[in-house]
Amino acid sequence: xxxxxxxxxxxxxxxxxxxxxxxxxxxxxxxxxxxxxxxxxxxxxxxxxxxxxxxxxxxxxxxxxxxxxxxxxxxxxxxxxxxxxxxxxxxxxxxxxxxxxxxxxxxxxxxxxxxxxxxxxxxxxxxxxxxxxxxxxxxxxxxxxxxxxxxxxxxxxxxxxxxxxxxxxxxxxxxxxxxxxxxxxxxxxxxxxxx
Amino acid sequence: xxxxxxxxxxxxxxxxxxxxxxxxxxxxxxxxxxxxxxxxxxxxxxxxxxxxxxxxxxxxxxxxxxxxxxxxxxxxxxxxxxxxxxxxxxxxxxxxxxxxxxxxxxxxxxxxxxxxxxxxxxxxxxxxxxxxxxxxxxxxxxxxxxxxxxxxxxxxxxxxxxxxxxxxxxxxxxxxxxxxxxxxxxxxxxxxxxx
DNA sequence: TTTATAAATTATCTTTTGTTAACGCCTTTA
DNA sequence: TAAAGGCGTTAACAAAAGATAATTTATAAA
Numbered sequence: 488x489x490x491x492x493x494x495x496x497x498x499x500x501x502x503x504x505x506x507x508x509x510x511x512x513x514x515x516x517x518x519x520x521x522x523x524x525x526x527x528x529x530x531x532x533x534x535x536x537x538x539x540x541x542x543x544x545x546x547x548x549x550x551x552x553x554x555x556x557x558x559x560x561x562x563x564x565x566x567x568x569x570x571x572x573x574x575x576x577x578x579x580x581x582x583x584x585x586x587x588x589x590x591x592x593x594x595x596x597x598x599x600x601x602x603x604x605x606x607x608x609x610x611x612x613x614x615x616x617x618x619x620x621x622x623x624x625x626x627x628x629x630x631x632x633x634x635x636x637x638x639x640x641x642x643x644x645x646x647x648x649x650x651x652x653x654x655x656x657x658x659x660x661x662x663x664x665x666x667x668x669x670x671x672x673x674x675x676x677x678x679x680x681x682x
Numbered sequence: 683x684x685x686x687x688x689x690x691x692x693x694x695x696x697x698x699x700x701x702x703x704x705x706x707x708x709x710x711x712x713x714x715x716x717x718x719x720x721x722x723x724x725x726x727x728x729x730x731x732x733x734x735x736x737x738x739x740x741x742x743x744x745x746x747x748x749x750x751x752x753x754x755x756x757x758x759x760x761x762x763x764x765x766x767x768x769x770x771x772x773x774x775x776x777x778x779x780x781x782x783x784x785x786x787x788x789x790x791x792x793x794x795x796x797x798x799x800x801x802x803x804x805x806x807x808x809x810x811x812x813x814x815x816x817x818x819x820x821x822x823x824x825x826x827x828x829x830x831x832x833x834x835x836x837x838x839x840x841x842x843x844x845x846x847x848x849x850x851x852x853x854x855x856x857x858x859x860x861x862x863x864x865x866x867x868x869x870x871x872x873x874x875x876x877x
Numbered sequence: 878t879t880t881a882t883a884a885a886t887t888a889t890c891t892t893t894t895g896t897t898a899a900c901g902c903c904t905t906t907a
Numbered sequence: 908t909a910a911a912g913g914c915g916t917t918a919a920c921a922a923a924a925g926a927t928a929a930t931t932t933a934t935a936a937a
Contacts, residue, residue: 559825622770657884665827669886865893886930889928895921900915
């Protein structure tokens with residue numbers, strides 16, 4: 488039923504979890520996979536599931552006034568995808584969550600997860616861990632906008648997400664950095680000519 | 683000892699807290715005040731206290747390579763100031779936290795708070811509330827950098843922080859928006875001439 | 878493999894921002 | 908009260924970024 492490989496896969500979720508706690512989680516979680524270009528969560532969705540990405544890559548985007556897709560976030564394997572608008576703000580999703588690669592996930596309904604956590608206190612530690620990781624990531628991104636130039640921001644991004652440039656289109660990365668694809672292209676050239 | 687006024691003051695901390703829970707918090711918390719320009723937390727500090735701002739205003743800043751102060755965040759009354767580097771990342775503070783106005787606070791050691799929370803489950807709800815509010819604020823700031831122009835970002839800022847322009851120097855606001863004070867001045871002029 | 882489509886680069890031009898410095902205004906300090 | 912310092916605005920110039928379109932390169936479809 489629950490083999491060791493799956494346990495190892497989920498293990499990066501939180502380091503303090505015992506095998507028993509992981510089994511409790513896994514028992515309640517469902518497996519699923521999304522093909523490239525498939526949506527995990529649609530705009531306007533009230534889908535309440537929390538996804539753990541076993542493998543693959545998801546992008547979070549919305550569509551602006553001009554009808555352009557703007558990518559806000561790239562979420563690779565071993566991270567969590569959730570409808571934050573619903574879970575944190577009690578509103579339907581303002582964003583699309585799309586698989587950029589074939590993506591394998593565990594998922595579990597947030598209310599079920601809440602209940603699980605309340606009955607298994609050890610899971611609370613893990614919940615805190617996930618929340619804190621989200622907070623850390625978000626705060627560091629704010630810092631990068633305030634303290635760094637776009638060029639420095641790009642260099643930090645490729646350092647923080649090694650190999651991401653080979654997996655994701657530049658235009659998505661440009662969006663995440665808050666600049667245009669054309670500008671990113673120029674920045675890359677500037678960096679290249681420095682060396 | 684604990685009068686109603688103080689309870690009302692702290693009440694905005696979390697809406698689900700009962701009077702009893704608040705009293706538990708207040709009993710463990712200490713009162714303090716900081717004069718304008720005084721530091722709540724110094725760079726390099728391992729101070730472990732969580733401050734609740736009863737009244738006043740705090741700015742979080744650091745000093746860049748060129749020796750310039752860069753303001754990352756402004757924190758007004760009814761919000762929480764804490765050494766996030768220590769609490770979330772177990773490192774000494776990379777930032778200064780300075781009172782911009784005479785500032786009244788409650789504060790409580792984070793470890794003591796942790797212990798309190800573990801012994802008073804209702805407080806856990808509040809803890810979650812504070813964390814989620816930090817996360818929401820941080821994520822919305824990221825969004826504003828990705829989706830908005832500096833001008834739009836400024837307009838949203840003054841909307842989200844009503845009256846802030848009368849309390850804080852423009853150069854701090856410029857930093858928070860990720861632009862220079864000169865650029866902010868031009869943006870303000872541009873907005874003014876539109877109307 | 879060829880064709881069609883999309884993405885990245887490059888070019889051109891416009892707009893905005895950064896940088897530095899000067900000026901006037903206001904507040905603080907001596 | 909006078910002097911000093913800081914702040915916001917403005918100006919002038921340089922650098923970077925946005926917008927748009929053309930070109931090349933890469934990818935996907937037929």
